[in-house]
Amino acid sequence: MHPRTSDVLVVGGGIIGLVTAWRAAQRGLSAAVVDPEPGGGAAQVAAGMLAAVTELHYGEETLLGLNLESARRYPDFVAELQEAAGGVAGGMDVGYRACGTLAVALDADDRAHLRELHALQHRSGLESEWLTGRECRRLEPMLAPGVRGGLRVDGDHQVDPRRLAAALVAACERAGVVVHRAWAERLVVVRDRAGGVLLKDGTELAADQVVLAAGSLSGRFGGVPDAVLPPVRPVKGQVLRLSVPRAYAPFLSRTVRAVVRGSHVYLVPRENGELVVGATSEELGWDTTVTAGGVYELLRDAHELVPGITELPLTETRAGLRPASPDNAPLLGPTALPGLHLATGHYRNGVLLTPVTGDVMATVLTTGQLPEEARAFTPARFPSPAPSPSLSPVGVS
Numbered sequence: 001m002h003p004r005t006s007d008v009l010v011v012g013g014g015i016i017g018l019v020t021a022w023r024a025a026q027r028g029l030s031a032a033v034v035d036p037e038p039g040g041g042a043a044q045v046a047a048g049m050l051a052a053v054t055e056l057h058y059g060e061e062t063l064l065g066l067n068l069e070s071a072r073r074y075p076d077f078v079a080e081l082q083e084a085a086g087g088v089a090g091g092m093d094v095g096y097r098a099c100g101t102l103a104v105a106l107d108a109d110d111r112a113h114l115r116e117l118h119a120l121q122h123r124s125g126l127e128s129e130w131l132t133g134r135e136c137r138r139l140e141p142m143l144a145p146g147v148r149g150g151l152r153v154d155g156d157h158q159v160d161p162r163r164l165a166a167a168l169v170a171a172c173e174r175a176g177v178v179v180h181r182a183w184a185e186r187l188v189v190v191r192d193r194a195g196g197v198l199l200k201d202g203t204e205l206a207a208d209q210v211v212l213a214a215g216s217l218s219g220r221f222g223g224v225p226d227a228v229l230p231p232v233r234p235v236k237g238q239v240l241r242l243s244v245p246r247a248y249a250p251f252l253s254r255t256v257r258a259v260v261r262g263s264h265v266y267l268v269p270r271e272n273g274e275l276v277v278g279a280t281s282e283e284l285g286w287d288t289t290v291t292a293g294g295v296y297e298l299l300r301d302a303h304e305l306v307p308g309i310t311e312l313p314l315t316e317t318r319a320g321l322r323p324a325s326p327d328n329a330p331l332l333g334p335t336a337l338p339g340l341h342l343a344t345g346h347y348r349n350g351v352l353l354t355p356v357t358g359d360v361m362a363t364v365l366t367t368g369q370l371p372e373e374a375r376a377f378t379p380a381r382f383p384s385p386a387p388s389p390s391l392s393p394v395g396v397s
Ligand code: GLY
Pocket: 049, 055, 237, 278, 279, 322, 347, 348, 349
């Protein structure tokens, strides 16, 4: 029996794989996605901050450009996606909220850290405003009286990643993307070219182009030659969900975050009353256990910021895996193996980078070239881990 064939086969149905398939289908390519649980993955855990400015780090100026570009595209992307998925009236509101962010300091060390961030933002031409503790509490009355100052960033917004994932699944299906709810076992390489994937049940799916968008699993997908296997590793994040009873609303009106004793904590209030508190950052391999220590640290730090949080019902605890690359930036575009592309390694910015990733990958898949804004994110920037004799077929042919 001939394998089922498409122009593009995306391995991984998280938000990055889905947006890639959706955009490819819009450009007239026949597209398929393979994932046992489309719309699952890290998006089910992520808080959905679109935090290009408040999550700026030294040495990540190139990534900042891509993050800002994606943030700029977000409103139009959301409007188009919601429409394509069936409309807001049809339940496809992705919870985009232009609410801004307040990053606050609880002690002198935190304040010094925030002052540094403010200076870096200023040097990078970004908009943020320094506020006194009193001004912070005027904006967010639930903040602890001890808050020593903060940075108001009106351009860092939020989206609900679970709703985003659901809308992308619907948009894919309405655009004719074939969704295979199955495990992909390995890449198929035929005559030094990626030719499809073999599923766990033995079915072969053939494609002219394969996109590996399997999040942290991308780094160990079977059949990919070592020379092109992406250097992506899992970084665990534990996240809590609470619910704000109507009588307490509005508990917070924007995202509030801080660095407490060196750990990032953020509180993301949704319009529907959900309050997401994240996140730990743990290098523990594939472990996704929710630990007492993780929950304790998040609640302790969040309580120092917003004492009233202890009154709220705790509705969910969950851990996910961020796909991290050696320079914290994504790997986008063609690899040295013809026919194989990457869309992975988005680390802390997967939700933020979804719009620009979809556009970039659609250009790659239709022209073979990375657009200007994504050239710096080519997988070729990482040398192969070991001298590779050749890209000889290691998959099933
Ligand atoms: N961007 C938030 C996080 O990765 O925790």
